[in-house]
Amino acid sequence: MKMIHELIEEVKDEVIGWRRYLHKYPELSFQEEKTAQFVYETLQTFGDLEIIRPTKTSVMARLIGQQPGKVIVLRADMDALPIEEENDFDFVSQSSGVMHACGHDGHTAMLLGAAKILTQVKDQIKGEVRFLFQHAEELPPGGAQELVAAGVLDGVDMIIGTHLMSTLPFGKIGLSYGPMMAGADTFRISVVGKGGHASQPELTIDPIAIGTQIVTNLQHIVSRYCDAQETLVISVTQFHAGSAINVIPSNVRIGGSVRSFNPNLREKIPTYIERIVKGITEAHGATYEYDYQFGYAPTINDEEVTKLLDEAVCEVFGEKSREYIKPIMGSEDFSAYQKVVPGSYIFIGARNGENGIIHPHHHPKFDIDEQALQFGVKLFVHGTLKILN
Structure with missing residues (x-):
C-alpha cells in the first residue's frame, strides 16, 4: 500500500x-x-x-x-x-x-x-x-x-x-x-433637499453641504461612539450628486461599507448611522432615505x-x-x-x-x-x- x-x-x-x-x-x-x-x-x-x-x-x-x-x-x-x-x-x-x-x-x-x-x-x-x-x-x-x-x-x-x-x-x-x-455590511443614504441655481443658494436646501457633514460625522462613530479597543471600520465609498456646474442638485446619494467583529457592536451601527443622518438633515430642513444591509457575519x-x-x-x-x-x-x-x-x-x-x-x-x-x-x-x-x- x-x-x-x-x-x-x-x-x-x-x-x-x-x-x-x-x-x-x-x-x-x-x-x-x-x-x-x-x-x-x-x-x-x-x-x-x-x-x-x-x-x-x-x-x-x-x-x-x-x-x-x-x-x-x-x-x-x-x-x-x-x-x-x-x-x-x-x-x-x-x-x-x-x-x-x-x-x-x-x-x-x-x-x-x-x-x-x-x-x-x-x-x-x-x-x-x-x-x-x-x-x-x-x-x-x-x-x-x-x-x-x-x-x-x-x-x-x-x-x-x-x-x-x-x-x-x-x-x-x-x-x-x-x-x-x-463581518461586512453596507449602507445607502439619500439626502433629499431642494435644488436651484448656484448663484442663489439661499433659495435652496443644499444636499451637498448637508451630505458632506454626514460623511464627516460618520467618522465620529469609530472615534467617539465605541470602545477604543474595538475594531471597527466605517468607509464612505460613494458620493453621487449633481450634473451641471451651475446647479445645486436636489438630492445626494451616499454609500459605504462597515466592517466589525463584535456582534453586539455590529447590531448598534445601523442606529448610530441613522441618528447622525436624521439629526443633520432635520437641522437643515432636508429629508432622507436610509437603507442598511447586514452582509456576511x-x-x-x-x-x-x-x-x-x-x-x-x-x-x-x-x-x-x-x-x-x-x-x-x-x-x-x-x-x-x-x-x-x-x-x-x-x-x-x-x-x-x-x-x-x-x-x-x-x-x-x-x-x-x-x-x-x-x-x-x-x-x-x-x-x-x-x-x-
Missing part, C-alpha cells in the same frame, strides 16, 4: 492541471454551471463517493469510512470575479471580463486533490468526510447560506476552509484562534478545531511554517457555516516575490505560487485524518 506522502506527490501535477483549467474557464457567482459539472465529473472518476448537487451550481461528495466516527466537511469556493485579466500565461482567462482573481480556482483544485487521496485511504478513515464545492462566495447573500438551508451540514461535527493568500509568503500557513475575518474560528489543525500544521510542515496572524477586515461567507457547526478557516501562503507573484486579491494580474497547492492538499488530508482518527 502506498504511503500518504506518495499519494500527495503523485497527484501534484494533476492538481496544478485542474487549477489551470478552472482558471482558463472562470464563471461568475451563481453562474458556475460548467465549473460545477467539471467538479462533478472529476469526482466520479475517484470512486467510493456519494455525489450530489445541493444547488444548481454546487457539488458535494460524501466519503464514508469503514468505521464509525465524526463527520467533517472540507469546503472550497468556486466562483470568479468580474475583472478583465491582464496576465499573459498560457492558461489566461478565456471569458471576457471574468477572472479567477482570488484563488478560488486553486481552492477547488486543492479539494479535488484531497478527495482523490482520501478516497484511496478510505480504510484509514473513522467517520465521514464531506467535500463541499461551494458556489457564489463573492456575491452576497452568498452561496454558503443556501447550502446550509439545503442541509449539507446535517449531522456534521465540524467544518474546515482554506484560502490561498497573496499577502502571506509561500511556505507559511496562517492560523488565528477566535476572530479571523470581519464575522468569521470566528472555533478554539478546539483550530488547535487540532495547529497541531497538524506543526507535525506536517514544522513550526516554522505556522504563523499566527491578526484578524483581517476582509469578509467571507464561511461564517454562515460557523453559525451552525464549529469550524476553522486557514490561510495558505501563495506569495512569491522572486517570481513576481505579488499582486493583491481582486487585481487583474493576481496569481498564486502553484507550489502552495500542495500545501493545501496536505493540510486537508492530514488535518482530516488527525481530527477523525
